[in-house]
Amino acid sequence: MVEVMVLGVAQDGGHPQPGCLRPCCANVADQHYPVSLGVRSDEGSNLLIEATRHLGDQFTLWGQTEVNHLLLTHAHFGHIDGLGLFGRETLASRGIQLHVSASMKQLVNQTPQWNLMVQQGVFQVQTFASGTSVFNDGSLSVETIQVPHRDELSDMHAFILRGPNKSLLFLPDHDTWEETLSLHDVASIRAWLSKLEVDFALLDGTFWSADELGGRDQSKVPHPPVLQTLDMLGNREQGDPEVYFTHLNHTNPLYNYDGEQMAHVTSLGWKVAFQGQRFTL
Numbered sequence: 433m434v435e436v437m438v439l440g441v442a443q444d445g446g447h448p449q450p451g452c453l454r455p456c457c458a459n460v461a462d463q464h465y466p467v468s469l470g471v472r473s474d475e476g477s478n479l480l481i482e483a484t485r486h487l488g489d490q491f492t493l494w495g496q497t498e499v500n501h502l503l504l505t506h507a508h509f510g511h512i513d514g515l516g517l518f519g520r521e522t523l524a525s526r527g528i529q530l531h532v533s534a535s536m537k538q539l540v541n542q543t544p545q546w547n548l549m550v551q552q553g554v555f556q557v558q559t560f561a562s563g564t565s566v567f568n569d570g571s572l573s574v575e576t577i578q579v580p581h582r583d584e585l586s587d588m589h590a591f592i593l594r595g596p597n598k599s600l601l602f603l604p605d606h607d608t609w610e611e612t613l614s615l616h617d618v619a620s621i622r623a624w625l626s627k628l629e630v631d632f633a634l635l636d637g638t639f640w641s642a643d644e645l646g647g648r649d650q651s652k653v654p655h656p657p658v659l660q661t662l663d664m665l666g667n668r669e670q671g672d673p674e675v676y677f678t679h680l681n682h683t684n685p686l687y688n689y690d691g692e693q694m695a696h697v698t699s700l701g702w703k704v705a706f707q708g709q710r711f712t713l
């Protein structure tokens with residue numbers, strides 16, 4: 433058996449987001465950590481996907497204090513800014529297998545703080561290629577899928593976790609459906625998910641709609657809006673995987689479980705991931 437726990441559902445800035453004094457972030461007690469998954473297999477593997485700055489709270493939520501594998505999708509800050517917590521000053525970890533792409537490995541090597549942690553034996557870096565299996569312990573395997581996402585620092589890979597019975601896609605960030613589907617040579621989201629043979633799909637739900645950022649230039653923070661994904665998916669049909677939106681920006685109305693937007697998502701047969709949610713694979 434493989435158990436996955438959702439350790440965070442927020443976009444990189446978290447929710448409440450630092451610096452936001454608007455109503456969306458007024459409830460400081462209602463904390464949502466940046467996206468991360470904790471994965472345990474019967475074979476004794478403890479995997480963490482993403483290293484957020486809330487990693488300590490996320491370990492508490494997960495009930496774990498150690499991981500033997502750490503996987504990173506890409507180098508944007510919410511996904512990697514907890515890496516330093518594994519060092520001598522805090523967790524003093526040893527020999528964590530750090531699974532990253534070649535461009536992410538280059539960034540690790542070029543960043544003095546992270547390079548030092550590799551030299552001190554905190555991390556052993558393992559490089560993965562796109563479309564390959566990075567990990568397999570007999571009950572759990574992890575595959576990588578490259579997706580287009582602004583790549584100033586590193587490329588971006590989604591992960592598929594396959595357990596003995598079920599599979600889960602983790603795709604927290606990508607730029608546009610047009611580019612992602614075209615890279616994988618498929619005509620629709622439904623066709624792609626079917627090709628990937630996943631039972632659960634955690635998809636980029638950063639923004640509800642294209643006008644959510646107000647005056648800010650949307651082209652600088654591109655993610656497919658949830659409304660567009662819903663338009664493309666339509667109603668859930670027999671044989672479709674369960675789709676859960678995640679990586680929610682602090683402005684996203686889907687944080688309101690009683691809101692009309694949440695009602696719209698569920699009326700079509702789709703869902704929104706929540707912190708502490710478990711999946712058995």
Ligand SMILES: [Zn+2]
Pocket residue numbers: 443444508510511604605679
């Ligand atoms: Zn992100």
Ligand SMILES: [Zn+2]
Pocket residue numbers: 448449452453454455456457682683
């Ligand atoms: Zn806010």
Ligand SMILES: [Zn+2]
Pocket residue numbers: 506508581605
């Ligand atoms: Zn990103």
